[in-house]
Amino acid sequence: MIVQRRGDDAYETPMYEGAGRIGVDWYFRDSTRLAVNTMVYHLEPGAEEGEHLHLHGDDASCSTDDADELYLVISGEVVMTVEGESTVLGPGDAAYAPTASRHGVRNVSSHPAELVLLWGRPQV
Amino acid sequence: MIVQRRGDDAYETPMYEGAGRIGVDWYFRDSTRLAVNTMVYHLEPGAEEGEHLHLHGDDASCSTDDADELYLVISGEVVMTVEGESTVLGPGDAAYAPTASRHGVRNVSSHPAELVLLWGRPQV
Numbered sequence: 001m002i003v004q005r006r007g008d009d010a011y012e013t014p015m016y017e018g019a020g021r022i023g024v025d026w027y028f029r030d031s032t033r034l035a036v037n038t039m040v041y042h043l044e045p046g047a048e049e050g051e052h053l054h055l056h057g058d059d060a061s062c063s064t065d066d067a068d069e070l071y072l073v074i075s076g077e078v079v080m081t082v083e084g085e086s087t088v089l090g091p092g093d094a095a096y097a098p099t100a101s102r103h104g105v106r107n108v109s110s111h112p113a114e115l116v117l118l119w120g121r122p123q124v
Numbered sequence: 125m126i127v128q129r130r131g132d133d134a135y136e137t138p139m140y141e142g143a144g145r146i147g148v149d150w151y152f153r154d155s156t157r158l159a160v161n162t163m164v165y166h167l168e169p170g171a172e173e174g175e176h177l178h179l180h181g182d183d184a185s186c187s188t189d190d191a192d193e194l195y196l197v198i199s200g201e202v203v204m205t206v207e208g209e210s211t212v213l214g215p216g217d218a219a220y221a222p223t224a225s226r227h228g229v230r231n232v233s234s235h236p237a238e239l240v241l242l243w244g245r246p247q248v
Contacts, residue, residue, distance in 0.1 A: 001206035001225075002220040004220075027194065034159070034244050034246070035158070035245075040196075072151060087125065089127070092131070096127075096155065103125075118162065120158050
């Protein structure tokens with residue numbers, strides 16, 4: 001069985017010029033055969049992932065490939081923004097950002113928040 | 125923005141002849157373009173997903189397609205078994221069950237547990 005424990009592949013980084021730093025656990029980064037990348041984001045109060053987009057060939061893109069992205073809140077509360085529209089997500093809530101949409105997430109609460117992030121090339 | 129709230133696509137079911145019932149939230153079941161299915165499992169104490177496998181063309185397979193499966197614990201504690209090997213997973217821990225491996229998960233603790241499940245065809 002392939003097992004990864006919390007912290008086995010973890011780092012902390014500012015993200016897309018967002019405020020503060022985000023703690024990241026990246027799961028099965030080299031071993032997965034699923035067609036998505038799987039991460040957990042840890043956002044302290046005030047931390048944010050700056051708005052960004054994924055679109056092949058676009059100068060503003062942060063990735064060379066197209067990517068759809070799914071955000072699923074594990075704990076705490078965040079504000080998710082996609083294409084200028086914002087909503088509050090709590091535990092068990094999720095948002096989906098299609099390729100080419102500008103999106104980002106912020107913790108404007110007074111408690112830590114955690115999310116699962118999945119991203120990969122859209123199947124069309 | 126496409127948003128799904130906890131409970132929007134939820135059901136409860138026994139799973140692969142495991143004990144008890146599992147609460148399932150299935151995310152973006154019809155709208156995702158990612159090449160994985162995304163679920164959250166809610167396991168009360170004593171609940172289990174019976175052991176099963178995914179292998180195209182195998183009579184014992186519970187799916188018609190090959191599928192790799194990733195289990196990531198959100199909260200609580202579970203026992204994960206893959207090919208007869210068992211380990212305890214806590215929050216932030218994850219296990220990966222490749223196509224054709226027999227696997228299942230049990231909550232043998234006295235508290236509820238939640239996991240994110242991802243499965244899809246392996247990229248080879």
